[in-house]
Amino acid sequence: MKYGKYLFHIKLTRDAVLPAYKGSTFRGLLGHALKRTVCALKNQTCTTCILRQNCTYSLIFETAHALPAPENGKISAPPHPMILEPPLTEKRDFAAGETLICGMVLFGDLNRHLPYFVYAFDQMGRIGLGKRLNGNRAGFTLESVTFGDKTVYSKKDGRVTIPDVLPTLNLTPDQNKIPDHVTLKLQTPFRISTKTGQKPDLPFDLLMRSLIRRCTALFNTYGDGEPALNYPELVKKACRVRLTDNRLAWFDWQRYSSRQETKMYMGGLLGQVAYQGDLGPFLPFLRMAETVHAGKNTAFGLGQISLKAQA
Structure with missing residues (x-):
């Protein structure tokens, strides 16, 4: 099974107050920004939209409606094809200019949708995240996206490079000495x-x-x-x-x-x-x-x- 792990490097443009665990904050904001970015039929719900099987938002946030369950019937619904890995720090107060890294793991063909996620993160920075301070949430700029030791996006050139070769996951038994x-x-x-x-x-x-x-x-x-x-x-x-x-x-x-x-x-x-x-x-x-x-x-x-x- 092919997968890609990407690190989104962001820089805060305002002071921020974030929760101790930041997974819901980043995922909720990503869903809002991604839907605003890719949704073509604004008056449709994902459950009835004819584009749902090819829509980045639907594949991530409405997976059960976008993808059919495997025919063998051993799983009731397909798993989500994305994992967000928010910053693990429990720190809550951040100053403008500080940087944070949010990881993202994509499975299979969803890696071809990487440009949509990059654009959505850019929009997330414009919307702002965390608690409102003086009436505003903390904005940020997306500085770069890295894939291993490669930069697949940088703010300087504004281009996204989809990796040509992705690593794979398998269940091959370990041939080395087995620990007990x-x-x-x-x-x-x-x-x-x-x-x-x-x-x-x-x-x-x-x-x-x-x-x-x-x-x-x-x-x-x-x-x-x-x-x-x-x-x-x-x-x-x-x-x-x-x-x-x-x-x-x-x-x-x-x-x-x-x-x-x-x-x-x-x-x-x-x-x-x-x-x-x-x-x-x-x-x-x-x-x-x-x-x-x-x-x-x-x-x-x-x-x-x-x-x-x-x-």
């Missing part, structure tokens, strides 16, 4: 249950069930189809892997949904957790999770994971 101990750091809230205040615990089999579902859905929708996996056997082996160190805590977070006109609670687990056992069959999933995230609401940047393997 891994440590995962949950960098952004990891959501499986929607219940707030749940016990801060993450058994390995629960983690792997979530990861297997997510990876399978992504390959089904944006890759080469259903991966050849023995699901019952994987779950059995996952149940034998022990949780050896649990430093997780519950993080309460809520966002306001303008579409549903209500506050939505989206808390999740944060911190560090370690496992020990026969990890060979699961390393491809754990490594893939570093790119595709895990759990629910990954489009907001939730479920961002870093992996450390030890022999």
